[in-house]
Amino acid sequence: MSQAAPARVRRLRREAWGFAIGSLCFLVGALPWYAGWAGAVWTNATFFVGSLCFTAAAFVQLSLSGRRPPRGGTNSADRADWWAAAVQFAGTLLFNVSTAAALAAAIARPDAVGVGWRPDAWGSVAFLVSSTLAVVATRDRGRLWDRDARTWHGTVLNLVGSLAFGVSAIGAYVLPATDDPLSEPWANGGTAIGALCFLVAALLSRRSIDRDAATDSLHGTGTGTI
Numbered sequence: 001m002s003q004a005a006p007a008r009v010r011r012l013r014r015e016a017w018g019f020a021i022g023s024l025c026f027l028v029g030a031l032p033w034y035a036g037w038a039g040a041v042w043t044n045a046t047f048f049v050g051s052l053c054f055t056a057a058a059f060v061q062l063s064l065s066g067r068r069p070p071r072g073g074t075n076s077a078d079r080a081d082w083w084a085a086a087v088q089f090a091g092t093l094l095f096n097v098s099t100a101a102a103l104a105a106a107i108a109r110p111d112a113v114g115v116g117w118r119p120d121a122w123g124s125v126a127f128l129v130s131s132t133l134a135v136v137a138t139r140d141r142g143r144l145w146d147r148d149a150r151t152w153h154g155t156v157l158n159l160v161g162s163l164a165f166g167v168s169a170i171g172a173y174v175l176p177a178t179d180d181p182l183s184e185p186w187a188n189g190g191t192a193i194g195a196l197c198f199l200v201a202a203l204l205s206r207r208s209i210d211r212d213a214a215t216d217s218l219h220g221t222g223t224g225t226i
Helices: 006-029 033-066 074-106 121-138 152-171 184-219
Strands: none
Touching: 006 033, 006 184, 033 074, 074 121, 121 152, 152 184
């Protein structure tokens, strides 16, 4: 990461770990054997904790990693990059609300049918829009505020993960006639696949941050500012 100050590198590491831990929570929570072992309350608590990690990481990405709100002279790549982070942050807040509601419902009636959390439609749409904007930003990486702010492996994996969350949201749609979800396999599988994609993207991002920070230190270039 060229011209990366130590403080900024620490923030980027926190961002990567926040997304990684949040993704792991969603991945584990979507596994049927974990739900059967932990029960409704703890499974939904796992999703809720994961959503908080997502929100914390998204806040770092939006506010503390060097991005600035678009201005009149902002190039198209930076504009798409900032809006990708902003929409993603909004999506994590929507997941905070939906996971908190699912947890409250599980605490109130842990044996009730359908208390498990699945990606809600609005949060999933926000993630999909954010991932698409990130891909747009990555098309012109050389003009970004930081050329490593977006990488192809990260944006593509996050886009696939967002699509999987969208499939999960569709599968979790409750049919009015039967009060059953449209497809339980879609709901569980989409959540697990999406979380796995987010997890891999976050871990690859963490590795890139460490590698680039080490390179900058070796060459004495780690003196940039945020």
